[in-house]
């Protein structure tokens with residue numbers, strides 16, 4: 529089979545790789561129906577994370593089960609499945625508490641590279657969720673979004689405890705930030721402030737439910753949010769970037785007693801303990817336990833309540849994966865969908 533391999537910063541190749549096999553009886557092998565490039569893949573592509581030799585890449589996927597190991601009991605070949613980037617048993621204490629990305633037996637599905645024609649999924653029973661039927665073609669982008677960005681945006685809102693009537697500010701207008709707008713709306717926020725400087729992303733944020741746009745950044749952005757909230761800041765702030773600047777902006781845009789959900793993978797973020805202490809702001813984040821939300825999110829997609837697949841503004845054949853990275857790196861695309 530063929531798949532994407534990152535050889536060095538800026539050098540993604542689509543090349544022949546070993547066919548994935550059942551290694552453990554809890555594994556499944558799926559045939560990829562759609563995969564995509566994640567904003568977090570760009571950290572490696574840009575050389576911000578070190579690239580140590582050729583690495584299979586990608587961690588977002590939907591597919592059809594081809595083969596299951598002897599211990600897999602809930603899945604059968606032919607089913608359409610959505611899974612998270614971390615495999616989880618979905619039975620240990622951390623999973624039962626809703627933190628499957630901290631499963632005591634977790635494995636990173638992306639380690640095998642999901643931008644590929646086939647993928648081995650460890651702990652298949654706990655990791656994959658099958659749709660009731662084969663989904664319509666039009667639902668596939670949104671189901672793919674559930675495998676990471678929609679689940680991550682949802683977790684940002686859950687971690688910040690978004691509820692009915694809240695004023696929510698979203699820092700970051702990438703695919704996760706846009707999905708966080710959807711999540712805030714679904715969880716009942718009455719005012720959603722999207723912080724974005726890019727016109728096409730502002731437009732999509734509004735279509736997803738944002739009521740206000742703030743184009744300013746840093747202290748000016750903070751000042752705008754405070755102006756809009758009686759001088760105190762938003763009830764909930766969803767930080768979807770992962771930089772020092774975005775975290776500072778989130779912290780200073782939250783009202784005393786409010787919460788931040790942070791889901792941008794931190795790169796060089798340091799939070800000042802004294803500032804946090806005096807802010808009265810609650811912080812919770814981490815890799816989203818997407819598996820916890822998948823059944824609900826899949827249902828919302830299939831019933832037409834949400835359409836997060838609209839974050840994909842570029843679709844390419846999987847063999848053009850290098851073009852997909854370039855387009856996202858140059859910000860010509862919000863998110864690129866790849867079809868084997």
Ligand SMILES: [Zn+2]
Pocket residue numbers: 616617618619620621622623624628630631632633634
């Ligand atoms: Zn577990």
